[in-house]
Amino acid sequence: MHSYLEFEKPVADIEGKVQELRALAASGEAVDVDDEIARLETKASQTLADLYSKLTPWQKTLVARHPDRPHAAQYIAGLIEDFTPLAGDRAYADDQAIIAGFGRFRGQSVAILAQEKGSDTESRLRHNFGMAKPEGYRKAVRIMDLAERFEIPVLSLVDTAGAYPGLGAEERGQAEAIARSTDKALGLGVPNVALVIGEGGSGGAIAIAATSKVLMLEHAIYSVISPEGAASILWRDSARAQEAATSMKITAQDLLKLGVIDGIVEEPVGGAHRARETVIDRAGAAIEAALASLVGLGAGEIRRQRREKFLAIGRSL
Template sequence: MSSKRHFLEFEQTIADLETKIEELRYVQSESAVDISDEIERLSKKSQQLTKDIYSSLSPWQVTQIARHPQRPYTLDYLGEVFTDFEELHGDRSFADDQSMVGGLARFNGQACMVLGHQKGRDTKERALRNFGMSRPEGYRKALRLMTLAQKFGLPLFTFVDTPGAYPGNGAEERGQSQAIGHNIFAMAQLEVPIITTIIGEGGSGGALAIGVGDQVLMLQYSVYSVISPEGCASILWKTAERASDAAEAMGITAHRLKALGLIDKIVNEPVGGAHRDMAQMAVYLKRALGDALRQVVDLTPRELVNRRYERLKSYGRYTDTTER
């Protein structure tokens, strides 16, 4: 990841303070003047300012954090949380979609299967990974890995981070919607534990295609929705400029989705988001994944499938309070 920190628009006051701190550090390194006390004071002020700003984020600001260019991606977590990762490629039909990565690994010494969306860091990699938007061959590769997990009785960990499935002509011609639907159908019937984590953007069917889980986790500053705020605003108000209004109305944040019963657990992030401290975020995530796996690892295949069915039936429940 880039060492130069990227600040979002609403973090400008933090950026100004951090710039001043860096200038003082440069002065101290180039002269004999001891200004360490002032640097420490400003550092504490920056930390507190970050806490204050992040304690009252709007859904649109959370969306921007979920899309942060320095936010950890699937491969970052695979390198920190898992060991012995061996990537598997291709869908055995058309191509190797590099926006979807996965393979065999070990979690706390236990063999498992891992897969997830992968975005790119720079322009070249973003083009290679198609900005994390998978084509049908990506979802068919994911399905191949899920089938392998079932064959060998391995728990499956999936990591969701996509704006949505790629909507291009070629993808549609090769059966994009069929690939997504087939994955959802297959995941519902897998007889191994599935732990799903939304680590950034959970966009539409592109997220659901690897998002049917026995335990669904969501990072604190990630989002999960049927459409992007910009897309929703374009439909409702004919302009993407009202994306912030759409984000507010859609209920896309972790705390809102937890209250609705659509996810099981929120994984806290370091102050200022996962991109501020990747190592600490990996520690939090590893602990949460371990807790989630322990809750389902001893269930029988029939119990796993039945729980997924009951979970699906519970979505959208409501209470009619009108008087008759």
Template sequence: MLTYLDFERPIAELENRIADLRKTADNGEVDVEQEIRRLEVKTKKLLRDTYSKLTPWQKAQVARHPERPHFKNYVEGLTEEFIPLAGDRAFADDQAIVGGLATIDGRKVVLMGHEKGDDTASRLKHNFGMAKPEGYRKAIRLMKLADRFGLPVVTLVDTPGAFPGVQAEERGQAEAIARATEQCLELKVPMVSVIVGEGGSGGAVAIAAANKVLMFEHAIYSVISPEGCASILWRTSDKAADAAEAMRITAKHLKELGVIDRIVKEPLGGAHRDPAKAISRLKDAVLEEVDALSGMDEREILSQRRSKFLEMA
């Protein structure tokens, strides 16, 4: 059953009403098809109106929706073949970042991204998508592998941020993030990154300093979470909505600022309502960008990527 967000309550009421009417129709006692069709039209209009004017804070809620596609869903929907590669060859295998060799519509790539998990056990296993130093060192290893074999790199970003625990800091969290970002900028092969949900702080940038950065329509990308920003500025997370507005975290704002290059439209009501359609649209956009970049030589790829990020400074 679909999980509704707070601002979707009117939509939930209509869809629950439709579900109740369908049960009545199944009994064969009353003809309610006309009323169902009327309510479906009304629901679709309400859904379109609601999602056409979401606030930044509401978009943050959509970006975090537990039923949005996860990395494993993208692997299933994007690739014909995926060979996972584990470990950083130094400490451990961080399950918050998953990656490996993949084939997307006949194209060989290195595909990696954050995995948050979709139930209690898997969320704990993947640490809610918050990578530790070994996760970023694994990402570095995969990027070096891509360089060695001339494979484009595709990354899918969905993290609230890097893991902030003491153990991560003891193992060099900041250095690992910096090295991963550096490796992105030094790649001699095309790199395309997509913000598919949350793009939080350096934990996101570490695998998103790409030639082309795409972003789902209702995803968010920011230097800190709205709650974290509110806690610093107002000493309370209750001001998260105000912080989200001020930080310009939405795809529309970031496209205007030149932080991202392209917005990928989501199905009506968000990617969680139709994951298959969302993944299909993402696949088309990623392949288009990879193909365009594949026509560039190494020098052009490096120059384009570095210029892109230097212009933001």
């Protein structure tokens, strides 16, 4: 059974009736229910398609945060061979909110920077819900330094509500660590590609997403602040998060029009959580195409194109 979002209630009701009919048929209390089950399944599929064809920005936010949505570790398992994680920032600690290391993507060596939220209570606590601390961003810089030294492309998988805002993180230089990671990503002489697989929250995301190519899943979001945070600041009322989400242009479709991102990876009907293998395969194809577009470019040209890409965002607004 799926975990249904609030706006998916019509689908949940129909699929609930299907389960009831199947239970009755299995118990022998009903006969000839196959036609009715088939009709209801068709209706459920059509209702789901209709709902997802016109999602509001707030509904996309809920989909991007869905607990069953595939996380970075699953993309790594599905796309990267011989992945070797590297731990620690060589200064303070290892931050497991960012998984980092090297592996092979479709025959090509790549460095991986991935924000992992965790999939159950234990892993969410271990990965701090994907909210990195300064040591996480310093680990990212260390991996990017290695990638540049050995001329290996960098792949970032972005999924965070934002950098960790706790006192300890601030004491250890959170803003400085984010700035240095962003600066390193912007200045790399090797290709780097980012894919926003869920939430791309604020500086916590852009620290590893300031890349040559930025891609987003169809129902992912990418924003300077969460809708709840924006509503609290603008109206002193976090309950107006839906209104903020609509005004902020946080969806992949809006950001593609604005030139903030370079491409959208289509999700299966009903979101990535309904067909994980399919969306991971599609993500792999999009990443492969993005990397292929950068093959053969020298370090100077890679930096020039990346610089022009980000400068053009401001010019187009």
